[in-house]
Amino acid sequence: MIVGDLSIDDWQHRMTRGVVVRIGPFTVRMTVRLREVADAMYLLYRDYPIQPEPIVLDFDVAALPISWWGRGPRMAALYFDGVRKFDPIEREQALPMFQWLLNWCIFTHPHQYLILHSAVVARDDMAAVLPGMPGAGKSTLCTALVHGGGWRLLSDEVALVTPSTGLITPAPLPIGLKEESIPVIAATYPHARMGPSVRGTRKGTVVHIATPASSMAAASEAGGGQAQPRWIIFPEYHAGARVQLEPAPRANAFMTIAADAFNYSLLGATGYETLANVVDACHCFNLQYSQLDDAIAVFDQLASQASSAASSSAGSLTGSPTGSGDAPHSTSRGRP
């Protein structure tokens, strides 16, 4: 069953008591007693599977109103494990803050993965890793690839790499867009479902975009939809620039990604080896662009080159010691 199978009233009612939604490999119980937030999430999470309880949870989160007996600004509080997390927030900010709480859960807990800070999209089982330099237009490009380029979303924020296999597990959350990219995406991809726009957040005006059903299908099963990293692409938006794809030195790519990762040093030698395998398995590029269509064309070309190379001689394009061919495909989770 997916969220969209419920009526909105049923969803509202269930959210007040807690409903378990699967986000990639994670079972997340969400309790939301803020009607407008639950409404927005009905739209944003329409294609996410609902898990019947009882089930062992990864995260238990909540967003609840704070009552001042009807006085003062309307506030809300966020909870993790039933304990209040972060300072109370203005109720208008609750939707983006709750999305951020979900991201925070994934950033800080699942150390069975090497957790890199980057967007990840895939064509078939070939993944492109887009490291998250702020302001580089990672989310905008990611949205374009997913809604206009036939790529599936693994995540807008994290690459979850399994150390034993080098594969990336999808855990997509609705992509957050900010400021000037909002009208661009709205105009270019009118079929992308957008949540309400929230003004005055730390990042200015923010809008979330529903994860498309096509990205959810593979990610919905536990351990499903994994992809082999094939490209590391550092996107850089430059107004008016012509699209340009240049090879990037691997050592630099390694260092940049390591410095920005969530648990690279926490995993010690495992972190180093896992990231080295990812970088070894990938072609590394800097991508400069101003037009989203041009950027999509570059990605499509990379993908078609890789598939034709794979059909003639497997893995020769990547020259990779950790190509998907010889990597064991069982996950560390040991689940069917």
Add this chain to the structure above:
Amino acid sequence: MNNPRHLLLQVLRDPRRMSQLDAPACNELLRQARMSKLVARLGYLAQDVGILDAIPPKMAEQMLAARAVSDQHARIVGWEVNRIGKALAGVDTPVVLLKGAAYLLAGMDVARGRLVTDVDILVPADRLGQVESALVAHGWESMKVDPYDQRYYRAWMHELPPMQHTQRHSVLDVHHTILPVTGRLSPDPQLLLAAARTINPTHDAYLALDTQLKQSQPAIQVLAPADMVIHAAVHMFQDGELAGAVRDLADIAAMVHQFDGDASFWERLVPRAEALGLQRPLYYALASAVELLGTEVPESVMRTLGPARPIWPLRRLMALLVARALVPQPTLRNDLAASTARLALYIRSHWLRMPPGMLARHLYEKAIRRWRSEPET
């Protein structure tokens, strides 16, 4: 004890129970363990009794993920002790590791899966000045710049104001005794220092120290077994906040279990507590470990501690408060009894720290400063 609120205690008492839990119980256990920083420890306990494959995979996975964190802490602490040894190479002083760093460098069972956020060391009071300057010369600095805080620590506490390394940001507490000098109990730190034993750490990160330095660095020591248990008891029942302190009790139980094979440990324990004047906290620690975690303590030990017990109503009250407040409960599940117990234990911990007049002055000063700093934020 069958209350789901005590699930964590039940599982620490009998780790095999983990393989019989349904999903809601697993969630409750993981929640209690996360709040008590015991998720990785549970993973080791499950492994020890051979049920890591028999518990729900999602629970096992979270336990192994938490192990990555405790492994990192172990690496960091091993290296910190290495650096502290280097910094103090020119100072003629023993360096006695306390608590987490000691368990880890001495290779004790209790260190497995344990999170260690700061390093605690004990040095003789008359070496404090030299130790502090040597640490400052090697990049540590005091975290408390406020003159009131400085005076509070230096005049009343059992340690220097916490120090932090400017580059590695690790926190180091330098103790000269194990309880605030203003408190009701004042054990003689000379006794602890004299009985401390030198260890030969085999820890990887520690061994990174080059051999030349090793010649001149001070001996790395840990407390004698009985003193270790007594210090943990003091830390839990005399100095710290009891609320949510399952981890502290689990530490005590694990140490007692490890030292249990050594007959002289039990022979020495109570006389040692008497020599240090710390029978009361030791009594509370052992009685709680017996009652809540099923720790085996020889009848004779509890009998000799008999005179140290508080009178019956106090004893009952304390046992009730500890049982209520030990396992952390979510704020969403408002429980008046548990929060009252926590408040009572909080007041008790401050009561034990300093005489009433001094406590009033301290709280007044804190309140003034909070009020003054408010307009700025």
